[in-house]
Structure formats: structure tokens, C-alpha cells
Amino acid sequence: MEERKNISNRSxxxxxxxxxxxxxxxxxxxxxxxxxxxxxxxxxxNITIKGEELDIKKLNLDDGNLSIEGYISSIVYSDKEDIGSKGISFLGKMFK
Structure with missing residues (x-):
């Protein structure tokens, strides 16, 4: 398995x-x-969290901690490189 590049030392x-x-x-x-x-x-x-009545209770970007409350129905990971491709249509991807 290929090692991931550019992973920060943060846990x-x-x-x-x-x-x-x-x-x-x-x-x-x-x-x-x-x-x-x-x-x-x-x-x-990237993490996409889907649910109902989701509320961020605590966010501290200095130490990288986040707390969420609400009903969580799904948690999905995607690679950082996928950020730019979201929202591009099928034809947009073909003519890239």
C-alpha cells in the first residue's frame, strides 16, 4: 500500500x-x-458528516478539536485532492 503524502504530524x-x-x-x-x-x-x-439537527458545540482550530451534537446518520471520508473536483458536472470532468 502506498504511503500517503503530506500528512501532518497532528493526530x-x-x-x-x-x-x-x-x-x-x-x-x-x-x-x-x-x-x-x-x-x-x-x-x-475531508470528512462529510450527515444527520439531523447537527450543531457544533466546540471548535478550536488552534488545537484541531471539534465537538458535534445531533443525530449522525453518516460519516464519509474523501481525499484532500477531491476538494476541487466536487461540484463539477460529468461533462466538466470529461473536458478537463
């Missing part, structure tokens, strides 16, 4: 408690936030 952890509370470390940036979806950039890639 990254995700703790989910009863699908109602979530703690994430290694957060670099919050890209998007709404009661239904939160998109984060972490040292290990």
Missing part, C-alpha cells in the same frame, strides 16, 4: 457516542456547516 481521532455526540481531532478547517451536513478538512482528508 486524528474520531469518537462517536450513541450517534448523538461526536468528537474529532486533527481538524484544519470547517468548509461547510448546516443542521443537515458538516464538511471538515482534517489532517487525514
Amino acid at each position: 486524528h481521532n474520531v469518537v462517536l457516542e450513541n450517534r448523538k455526540k461526536m468528537s474529532v481531532s486533527g481538524v484544519e478547517h470547517v468548509t461547510s456547516f448546516s443542521p443537515d451536513i458538516i464538511i471538515l478538512v482534517t489532517v487525514q482528508g
Whole structure:
């Protein structure tokens, strides 16, 4: 397996408690936030969190910690390189 490039020395952890509370470390940036979806950039890639009544209770980008409450229905990782390709249509990808 090929080693990942440009991974920061920061640690990254995700703790989910009863699908109602979530703690994430290694957060670099919050890209998007709404009661239904939160998109984060972490040292290990992007995380998309979907759910209901999602609320960021604590955010400290200096130490990279984030706490979320609400009903969490999905957590999906994607690579940092995928940020630029989101939102591009099928035809846009073909003629890239």
C-alpha cells in the first residue's frame, strides 16, 4: 500500500457516542456547516458528516478539536485532492 503524502504530524481521532455526540481531532478547517451536513478538512482528508439537527458545540482550530451534537446518520471520508473536483458536472470532468 502506498504511503500517503503530506500528512501532518497532528493526530486524528474520531469518537462517536450513541450517534448523538461526536468528537474529532486533527481538524484544519470547517468548509461547510448546516443542521443537515458538516464538511471538515482534517489532517487525514475531508470528512462529510450527515444527520439531523447537527450543531457544533466546540471548535478550536488552534488545537484541531471539534465537538458535534445531533443525530449522525453518516460519516464519509474523501481525499484532500477531491476538494476541487466536487461540484463539477460529468461533462466538466470529461473536458478537463
